[in-house]
Amino acid sequence: MTMKWYGFKRLLSIVFVFVIFHKADAIDLRPTHVSCQSGGGMGVVSLGTGWCYGSHHRWETDIFLGLVPKYDSESAKVAMALKENFVPWKVNLGMGFMLEPLTSSIYFTTLLNEHVWARLPSRYGEKGYYMLSTKIRANISLGQRLRWEIPGEAGVFDSVSIFYELGTCDIYVLSAAGNSEIKFHELLQLCLGIRLNFRR
Numbered sequence: 001m002t003m004k005w006y007g008f009k010r011l012l013s014i015v016f017v018f019v020i021f022h023k024a025d026a027i028d029l030r031p032t033h034v035s036c037q038s039g040g041g042m043g044v045v046s047l048g049t050g051w052c053y054g055s056h057h058r059w060e061t062d063i064f065l066g067l068v069p070k071y072d073s074e075s076a077k078v079a080m081a082l083k084e085n086f087v088p089w090k091v092n093l094g095m096g097f098m099l100e101p102l103t104s105s106i107y108f109t110t111l112l113n114e115h116v117w118a119r120l121p122s123r124y125g126e127k128g129y130y131m132l133s134t135k136i137r138a139n140i141s142l143g144q145r146l147r148w149e150i151p152g153e154a155g156v157f158d159s160v161s162i163f164y165e166l167g168t169c170d171i172y173v174l175s176a177a178g179n180s181e182i183k184f185h186e187l188l189q190l191c192l193g194i195r196l197n198f199r200r
Helices: 002-026 170-177
Strands: 033-039 045-053 059-068 077-086 091-094 097-111 136-149 157-169 189-198
Touching: 033 059, 045 077, 097 157, 136 170, 136 189, 157 170
Parallel strands: none
Antiparallel strands: 033 045, 033 189, 045 059, 059 077, 077 097, 091 097, 097 136, 136 157, 157 189
16 A cells, blocks of 8 residues: 555656746747836836736736936936836727727835935834835836837747826825925826837
8 A cells, every 4th residue: 555655656756847847848938029218216227127917918927127317416326126027908999009098006216326315224223213224116107008010920029118107106195295395296106118029
């Protein structure tokens, strides 16, 4: 009985390994698109790539690197963002055009710089001196996209999209909560961009 049970477990293990390898082989980890955008709390210009997945590719995960000019600081900085998008539906406009009338996003940005902090430095001894770190920003945004299918079967990309987003970040909302002088439009950050979708 023990030998039979041992043999059965070994058989189950082999089947399990084959199933796992089959599923892993079916997962396509290649990015589905590349994007270039300006604004949105990611710098003057930022480049990124990402993956679409889920039912009808409604979910997207993007990673961006952006350039923040030095302005009145000592040097320019690099921003990095991790972004999750949800696109609930698409509208076929004909002539190769597709409208995505609503995109919703939540994303986190950070500056790759040692002069910004994630935790309150010890020199700020008073608890609650700053409620938020200067290193990580939480953002939300809503927007729209217009996609055009590139005619033909050749080429790396099968379509190109233009988009805009309007959003805000945690520090803007927190500032407005304690200051009635801040106008609503001052809380918003605009993003304009273009996205190239890989052919599959």
